[in-house]
Amino acid sequence: MATGGAPRRKAIAVLLSAAAALVFIWAAVSLLPAPQYVLWSSFSSGSGSRGNGPANNGGIDPAQIFLHIPSTDHLRHNLQYYASGTHVAGINTSQALYTKEYFEKQGIDSKIVEYYPWMNYPIDQKVVLFNETTYEIFYKAGLKEDVIPGDDASEDPNNLPAFHGLSANGNVTGKLVYANYGALDDFEALADAGISVKDKIVLVRYGGFLRGLKVKAAAMYGARGVLIYSDPADDGYVKGKVYPDGPWRPESSFQRGSVALIQEYPGDPLTPGYPATKNAPHINPKDAKNINRIPSLPLSYRDAQPLLQALQGYGKNASDINPSWVGGLKSKGVEYWTGPSALDVNLLNKVEYKMTPIQNVIARIKGWEDPERAVIIGNHRDAWCAGASDPSSGSAILLELARAFGELKKLGWRPRRSIILASWDAEEYGLIGSTEWVEENIDWLRANAVGYVNVDAAVGGSTFAAHASPVFKDLLYKVTKQVPYPDSNKTLYDVWLRESLASSSAAPLLAKEHSKDSAVANSVHSPLPQDMQSSGYSSKTPVIPPLGAGSDFTAFMAHAGVSSLHLGFDGDEGAYHSNYDSFARMTAFIDPEMKLHRVVAQVWGLLAIRLADDAVVDFNVVSYARELKHYINELKKHISLQLKKSEKYTTPSSADSMEAIAVKNLRHLRAAQRQLLVNAHLLEHDKRRLRSIYGEDCQMSSRHRRAICLKLRESINDRVSQLERHFIDPEGIPGREWYKHVLVSPGRWMGYGFQLFPAIAEAAEDHDWKKLRQHEKHTAGLIHEAAWFLRDV
Template sequence: MAGPINQARVKISKIFNGEPQSYTRFNLDQNNDGESSHVEVKLSGDGEEEMDSAEAGRHHATSTYTQRPLRTYKNICYGALVILIFFLAGYLIGYVTHGKSVASKLPCTTVQPEGPTDEGEMVHPPEPTLDWSDITSMLQQQLSSAAFYQQLGNFAIDEHEAGSPGDEGLGNKVLNIFKSLEMTPWTDEHYVQLQVPSRGNPNKVLFDSEEIGQPTGYLAYSATGTTAGKVIYANFGQMEDLKYLQEVKINLNQSVALIRTGKISLAEKVANAAKFGAAAVLIYPDSRENDVDRSTELYGHVHFGTGDPYTPGFPSFNHTQFPPAKSSGLPGILAQTITADMALKIHKKLGGKAAPENFKGNLRGLAKYNLGGENGLVNVTVNNVQTDTKIHNVFGVIKGFVDPDRYVVIGAQRDSFGKGFAKSTVGTCLLVELAKAITQMKKDGFTPRRSIVFASWSAGDYGTVGATEWLEGYLASLDKKAFTYISLDGAVSGAGAFRASASPLLYSLLKETMNEVIDPTNKVLTLFQKFAGSNFETILEPMKMEDGAYPFLTFSGIPSISFRFVSDGIPSDYKFYGTALDNKENLDIATKGRLGDFCVLAAQVAGQMALRLVHDHLLKLDVTSYTRLIRKHVATIHKRVYELKLASTMSSPLTSQWLTTAVGSYSRAADSLMNDIQNSDLEDKEMCRSINDRIMRVEHNLLSPYVSPRDVPFRHIIFGTGEFTVSALTDHLRDLKENVSGTNADFLRNQFALTTWTIQGCANDLAGDVWALDNEV
């Protein structure tokens, strides 16, 4: 029967396609009659007679093939009849034999990439076949407390400051592990400018010519030199603290601000003090009794930004032509850390007004807090020096089978000013253990659709330098390919609470993950039930500039998340960051002896989020979450516009109509996408890729296109910093109503326009192709 079926198939091909279009057999024959050689192409028509090559050479020496005569209408009819007969016969035979032989279903774990066929056919990637419950179970089986304790011992060293031999040694360890796992590892070199203390010329602090001390701790990127001024106690250095001093007639101009740690970053404390005219800032560790030894030195940086501040907006590769530029986030005033003992000496000498209750700290031996500003001068000398330093980022990748050019990035800081056990060692161990676990899962049958990139960053303690330089180097491609960043920095620093900072696109995924991970101490409660109860909002906090995920979200527009297990109580911050006391012993105490268990939990949270993002057909990113957030901000703007109208402080009326319309456009686009998702065919790879691309662009489209990433790196209109943000627009409305000096009605209108069109542009891209847009703007 095979012969007639083949003949019928050939007839179908010729009816719809004419002559065959692909030629698969070639004969190179030399003409024996002395004529020039020729190539004869034989058409592969199964079951048909072939023309003899020698006969073809004599009759058609200059032709490559002979066209057959056209079929007549009669032949077409015969062909159609033959097709119908054999179709019916084949259907009956298939129906009869189907009940006799049922193919057995292969187990999920045996799915492997198909090899090439003998005929050279295209190899199709294998479809992921494991259920989600199988994947979470496989991940859980690969993670253990014992493995983490062993890895923590392997990576814990006393000195691994950025660019040091210790940092490079740890980087090589990570690289070798990635090599052993066959993760196609690579390294990324950057030549950055770091600031370190001078070896022969120490920093000094004097009070009325009496030396308070020569601290070995320091703040990188401080201005250098010597200055003197009256010392004023400014609490945490928050804006409200400095405004209070202004209200009680204490002038910070050309003073030395004495500030305690906590609440905000060191860089923000210095930036705030500079805005109020301070000449220098002294920062000391302020902790509960017995938390920190009074002689403990404090380290950190005061660049109000991320990355190498001397190559703002572009990467510090070796071939970069460095212009004479520097970040606007570098402070213009001196900044220095001092110990609690040194701070106590200064506090005891302070006079002036008594500090309010909320200014009172935790210094042992201090009975009364005064604000100062009336007696004595503090002299501050900072002799830090800049040094060109080579740093290495280390990468490995687990490639996807369907969309390998789309990837989630999991990263951890590797360096530290001191031991940095909670700051960097734990995160590095989480990184390599997750890489090991998911590599083994892939060997056992897990087939991710998309890729996972594992990144070990250097110079994180100087302001996320390594990660930011990588983002700057590959900015043009990362926003089109990287769809999420998961930070492992500081993931475990306590045992009583859970905190997360994230893009709203990741809220639903985080909540779902916390509802799936079980608390090992209870065996019944999920992480969500234990730490969030019934209110998800209680675990969320704003993403700060010192967060390792911050530049991914606000500079590159990549949905990002960082999370951490912390101590319960207020404050929940780990007190040993930036000190030599950030060691295993203190972290064991903070985690109540269950450090390994919390490492497993942190790995499960990060791992399950990453696996979900690379496993599902469609990205688990909730675009409707931004609808709620943007509407919340716009509601505040509406209120301020109404208040401004009542105040009658503008010469012409202001309306928020077009901003409201843009928010409506985004809402409709998000709802339309959700409808497309519900009605999509998940087996249609092109459709899934198209939908995923629309989802991926949302975060990037919330970066303002109207400012330069070199001048304003954190361009996100919701989470960024600068005059283009929604919060800046809201503040400007308030200031204009109150006739605050420096307000500008024309600039306000410009802010309105740029905010409106940033949101509208995001909505247009989310809606799909330009010919599918349907809005009134």
């Protein structure tokens, strides 16, 4: 025994020396500069998908090859097709067939999945200013957008009139009242000024607040109908030159869109929580909680000007309520008064509701190793008009991704996990196509979905932005560092970081209605809480805010618990939902050479390849646990604000007591967050152990060791990809049970903006401190369960 000790120690010393040398070599290599197009080995610490699978044809590098495939010529052709005319949900079957056939030409299995939601279409609309006694008509709104010479989209005979999706039928008359943006605070300000909107027609401007909630707020205060106009201060001539001389909204342009109450639930109004299949049972339309009950119409600022002038001298001068109530028409002599007017307004919104078939196009590239696991990428296809930006820029890119994946398949590539490409229908009415598909496939998604990556209006400007589950954060940074930014020696990440640091808040891509109603939304509802803008987030990386609602990621993230990411280029929204969101405007002012389209294609495709092909899914659960701490800090501030609001109902001592209880109760959340962080680090330790002992691809001769490696790798992938599911409460958010994500869901009155810890925050808003404590403890329990799930091997 004693004689063998020295040789053994010597052997161990030799091994340690060899290990030290390897570490030195690795460190030296890691300091070498990265090439412009990085190989797969640089994307992940393991061997990734360099051909070890049987279907990968001897080791091609799909990531490096893919970067060079997307073509601006192909993207231009695709965009011309999709933006060649109006393609409203339910009447765009030809585009669904084209999309399916295009996928199949690339060698990708594809099918059309139909649903039968309840949707409306315009029949007759009218806005008339008249004297109710004499019936003299003083003004009749044109409700029509001008033809722009040279822009075919502006003269399409299929263009819709002024119209709101899922709006109420109605023919109503009343005095006119101006209510600024139509937020709850605006109606409260009118009431404080002694001005009632009961039985009135309310005129509000687009911006800062979801249009459906403007209608709901007006109805709560007793209004008969709502007119929503685009003020030039928000996205018209005050911003710059109007189309066709510039990108901003011209005087005849109005913004179509849905007035669905998306914060209640998205999707088909009559099948909440289950798919709208052909023979599905339907609730009574009177019981549908996500539709408004009073009629509404959109207006251009040309049509709104005579109405605002009819208010002059009646009620209060809007500037006396708040100077921010004065819009851009002041330059044309409009003084902005509240009313009520002396004259009456008649609002007619005649629509036809009917069950209408819609078509999702679903394509699948089958994975070679784990075909049941799937990465889903999606974009909606329907538009209120030609929709060059929204959504056709994304649709054009989705086709180009299919072509690129087809080219890789010709080289022998198959993804490790399956990739699903989805072209959704009826998003514009209220996220209907994606919601119905998620509801129909909910069990499969919760068992097998790795993640969902959404692109909507892929190119609306030149500012890159993303919103995501925190697990995506590091992966998106890595991918954007691989994508060159056009006409520069920078990467997309470099430009994104510079713009993020220069901005006081994150770019407002999160929700179209929340942010794209107008530029003013940036200041009215900051998409990122101040606490998270400053100390909560590193200034060394671009900000990636959480997801609320507003596009097709909603059902995946907030209902099914599938980690999701939403990305694209945002910017000048002067044609949003109008006839001027056209190919001509896109190529004149937004992306003439389709270079930004190509950038989105590269980012989107690389994300799909990484998620589908990496041996270990590159989701960072430590990032999630760390950001949860900042969520809690923001929640504490929200509770404190609500306590201050409640002081007028309580004595100071009781308010102090309630605040102490509320803040003290956050100890459950803080303890759960700490446990989640500890266990997230343990999972990272498992990743390191896998790499150092076995290697991520588990390529070894010993069957026993390979089996152990595969089991450990599967456990890691399950834990990182299913963490989000553990933040899903089957009971849902109280009062809005369709939304089930307890950490981040859309707020009740935030439009599509996110609400952190919605059940807790809303209990505070209701000053229900008992429920607040209950929800805080329940949410902490779910986080603890998530933490132990991360630890389970």
